[in-house]
Amino acid sequence: MVIVKRKQLTLGERLYLPEIVRGLSITVRKMFAKRATRQYPEEPLVTTAVTRGQPRLAMNPDQTLRCVSCGMCEAACPAYAITIDAHEVEREIEREPEHFEIDMLRCILCGFCEEACPKEAIWMSDELELADYTRASLVYKLDRLVRPVSQLQGRIDYIEEINRRWNN
Amino acid sequence: MTRIRLNGKEIDADKDRPLIAAALANGVDVPHYCYHSGLTPVGSCRMCQVEVTEGERPARVVAACRTPVSEGMQVETQTPAAQAARRECLEFLLKNHPLDCAICDKAGECQLQDYTYAEGQSEGLSAEPRRKLDKRRSLGEVILLDQERCILCSRCVRFFEEVEGQAQLTIAGRGANSTIQTFAGRDLSGNYQGNVADLCPVGALTLKSFRFQARVWNLTKRASTCGECSRGCAISVEVLRQGQVKRIRPRYEALVNRWWMCDTGRFAFEGATLSGRLEGAQLRGYSGLEDCSTSEALAAVATGFAVHTNHVFIASPWLTVEEGRDLVELAQAVGAVLRMVSPEESGLADKILNTGDPCPNRRGLADVGIESASAPECLQLCTGAETATLVGERVVNLVGREALSEHDGKSRLFVFDTQALDAARVAVQVGVASWVERSGTWVNADGHESPIAAARSAPAGVCGTQGLLDDLRALVATCAPGSVSR
Numbered sequence: 097m098v099i100v101k102r103k104q105l106t107l108g109e110r111l112y113l114p115e116i117v118r119g120l121s122i123t124v125r126k127m128f129a130k131r132a133t134r135q136y137p138e139e140p141l142v143t144t145a146v147t148r149g150q151p152r153l154a155m156n157p158d159q160t161l162r163c164v165s166c167g168m169c170e171a172a173c174p175a176y177a178i179t180i181d182a183h184e185v186e187r188e189i190e191r192e193p194e195h196f197e198i199d200m201l202r203c204i205l206c207g208f209c210e211e212a213c214p215k216e217a218i219w220m221s222d223e224l225e226l227a228d229y230t231r232a233s234l235v236y237k238l239d240r241l242v243r244p245v246s247q248l249q250g251r252i253d254y255i256e257e258i259n260r261r262w263n264n
Numbered sequence: 265m266t267r268i269r270l271n272g273k274e275i276d277a278d279k280d281r282p283l284i285a286a287a288l289a290n291g292v293d294v295p296h297y298c299y300h301s302g303l304t305p306v307g308s309c310r311m312c313q314v315e316v317t318e319g320e321r322p323a324r325v326v327a328a329c330r331t332p333v334s335e336g337m338q339v340e341t342q343t344p345a346a347q348a349a350r351r352e353c354l355e356f357l358l359k360n361h362p363l364d365c366a367i368c369d370k371a372g373e374c375q376l377q378d379y380t381y382a383e384g385q386s387e388g389l390s391a392e393p394r395r396k397l398d399k400r401r402s403l404g405e406v407i408l409l410d411q412e413r414c415i416l417c418s419r420c421v422r423f424f425e426e427v428e429g430q431a432q433l434t435i436a437g438r439g440a441n442s443t444i445q446t447f448a449g450r451d452l453s454g455n456y457q458g459n460v461a462d463l464c465p466v467g468a469l470t471l472k473s474f475r476f477q478a479r480v481w482n483l484t485k486r487a488s489t490c491g492e493c494s495r496g497c498a499i500s501v502e503v504l505r506q507g508q509v510k511r512i513r514p515r516y517e518a519l520v521n522r523w524w525m526c527d528t529g530r531f532a533f534e535g536a537t538l539s540g541r542l543e544g545a546q547l548r549g550y551s552g553l554e555d556c557s558t559s560e561a562l563a564a565v566a567t568g569f570a571v572h573t574n575h576v577f578i579a580s581p582w583l584t585v586e587e588g589r590d591l592v593e594l595a596q597a598v599g600a601v602l603r604m605v606s607p608e609e610s611g612l613a614d615k616i617l618n619t620g621d622p623c624p625n626r627r628g629l630a631d632v633g634i635e636s637a638s639a640p641e642c643l644q645l646c647t648g649a650e651t652a653t654l655v656g657e658r659v660v661n662l663v664g665r666e667a668l669s670e671h672d673g674k675s676r677l678f679v680f681d682t683q684a685l686d687a688a689r690v691a692v693q694v695g696v697a698s699w700v701e702r703s704g705t706w707v708n709a710d711g712h713e714s715p716i717a718a719a720r721s722a723p724a725g726v727c728g729t730q731g732l733l734d735d736l737r738a739l740v741a742t743c744a745p746g747s748v749s750r
Binding site: 164165166167168170171179182183184189190191214215 | 365366367371399400475476477479481482505
């Protein structure tokens, strides 16, 4: 059996009203303080270059993919989210992904793919939202992964800066 | 046998073979590109340099592939002098190598890549640009040459001279302008071109059919046996994502094929993965062939055996020894005539490996008591009997697809093949697994037993032949002749 010893209330506490006033004063003060919460769907998340969102593939200004489908991200991915099939193209870099799939339901946004990529082709974008009605539609194919380099530039600059600091 | 001391350990070395062979045989990894156990050593890459001390003479650095072993020789592979010699050679080899591992099909099984990680330095000292050469030079149907990646080890040149017997490649040009070329720009010919892609220690010679098909570390490799001729070369079947067979490569087997295999076998998987597979079972109903379950189909076959007399079994030469044994038992239980259909010579016979007999398990099936018969003889047997059961992959094609569909005999056909036969006489047909989807044993023309292994799972609804035969045997035992009314 556990005996709980109750705290003896002081006179001020037993008078009741001073405590009510103290409590209400906290409530009123917080009404005017800076809010800690956000109205999420209406107010989107603030993202920065540090935000590690969903991986995206960079496309050069001349509409060519940077990715050569070397399979490094596929090998590095701890969640087995990436599947790549290559094919031959007539450019100087002979190889390009024919299919590039990232299963966003599997992706854990760890950023290993970005780190493994030897061609600076895959970057963690600031896109975070992931909602749909079917599982199949959340396996992203090339058409939903490719972004112009300009859109990813913030992240690219940030990673380059980190690498520079690390190497010196 | 000669006693030598290798890295401080006394070992026995074969005195007719170079020093590198002794080192590799004793588990000491000496880097090498131009040396290959199946070819004459030439010492062109200089990567196998080790430090050797003989008697009173001072230690010297020599190429292990061109140095014969001698009694009491002391060999050190990891001294600073030997390591420095190798590292400097490696840098020269990498001088013009494009380092495009990201797009190279060899990446992951490339010796240049491996030794660069193990021994090399991460940055080169050379300031000059790399030489620019043809990156996509076609050498015929099979091989594509990337001249930039070539390190001029001459393995491919020696392969054609020594193994295939006819020189087809050469190193043309001098010094820095040397490149691998065919004579007068002709395409490569012969049935053994594919081997040079395996031999090439870098990604210079690659298979056109494997170009950009898969990264090699994603391939699941299963040891198996080639089914394109009665030589039965040891192979490794390489499968991507449990589904597609991407390539077949020879596996070293001293008694059969050593390091090589012919292109007929190498590219045979294209037939093995052929579309148009018969998946599941079909039974003749009122409106033609209708899909049914495998057990219904087998019950119909067993009933057919019980109701009719005069049965014929035709076996495919691709059946394994185990399946052959089961088929013999079943034929005895039913009282059927059993023959293996024996196709004509393929005309591909040569002095190297291909025997020209396209039956991989002729000897094994003969050993379990199955006689062979030519295709016309089998067709005659089939049309003459009341029921004809065709078992195993490609058996319909070997007996004659057209002849079987057109024949006007009264026999019912029970077909167990990989592909469907659309013929009026087909009563039951069941899809079976092909040789890349089954396991068992084949016996080659010389009596060498070798395993075949399921490299990938069969398509949905397709059963292994052995399981089908076992089920059928059990059913036949329960419905003996006469127990079912006609």
